[in-house]
Amino acid sequence: EPEVTQTPSHQVTQMGQEVILRCVPISNHLYFYWYRQILGQKVEFLVSFYNNEISEKSEIFDDQFSVERPDGSNFTLKIRSTKLEDSAMYFCASSVSGTSGSVRDTQYFGPGTRLTVL
C-alpha cells in the first residue's frame, strides 16, 4: 500500500541553523501539507500546497518557513533560522483532492520528523 515517507526521522540542530525536512507524498496525490506537534500539544496545521504554490498557511508559518516541490516526488519544508520553539514533530501529509466532503480529501500522514533545536 502506498505511503508517505519522511526523512530524516530525527534531526538535531543548533539554534540559528537552517534545516530542510523532506517528504515523499503518495505518487498520485496532488495536495501536500505540513503539520507540527510540539511535545504534549495538539497537532497544528502549518501549510498546504497545490499546483506549485501555497494554497493556505497558518499564522505559525511565518517568513522563517518555506516549502518547495523541487522535483516530481519530493516536498520539502525549510526553516531558515531555527529557534528553540521550533522543536517539534513535523508531519507531512498528502491527499488526492483538497475539497472537503470528497472521498478523495483524506489526508495520509507520514511517520514524522522529530526536530530538536539546541
Place this chain on the structure above:
Amino acid sequence: AQSVTQLDSHVSVSEGTPVLLRCNYSSSYSPSLFWYVQHPNKGLQLLLKYTSAATLVKGINGFEAEFKKSETSFHLTKPSAHMSDAAEYFCVVNTGTASKLTFGTGTRLQVTL
C-alpha cells in the same frame, strides 16, 4: 470556523470492555470528520472517516463512529478493547474548501489487564 472538542484527555478501560472516546465538533459547513490514532513514537494513522455517505462509519481494528448532526458529535467506539489499542486518539474536522485539518487535543486511551 471549525473546531473539535475531545471531552476526555485520558480514558482508561480494562481489556475486553467497551471503549468510548467522545468528540464534539463545530463547523459552518457540512464537515468531513476523521479519527486518527497515534501509537507511541509513531505517526498518525487514519482510523475512519465520515463524508456524509453513512452516519455510522466503520474503521480499522474494530472501531466505529457515529455522526450525529443534532448533537454535533462524532464519538468513537469499540465493543471490546485490546491491549494494542493503547494510544493517543485524535478527532479531526475538515470543512468547506479549506484543506487544513483541525485537530482536537487528543484522548489518551489506556488499556489495563
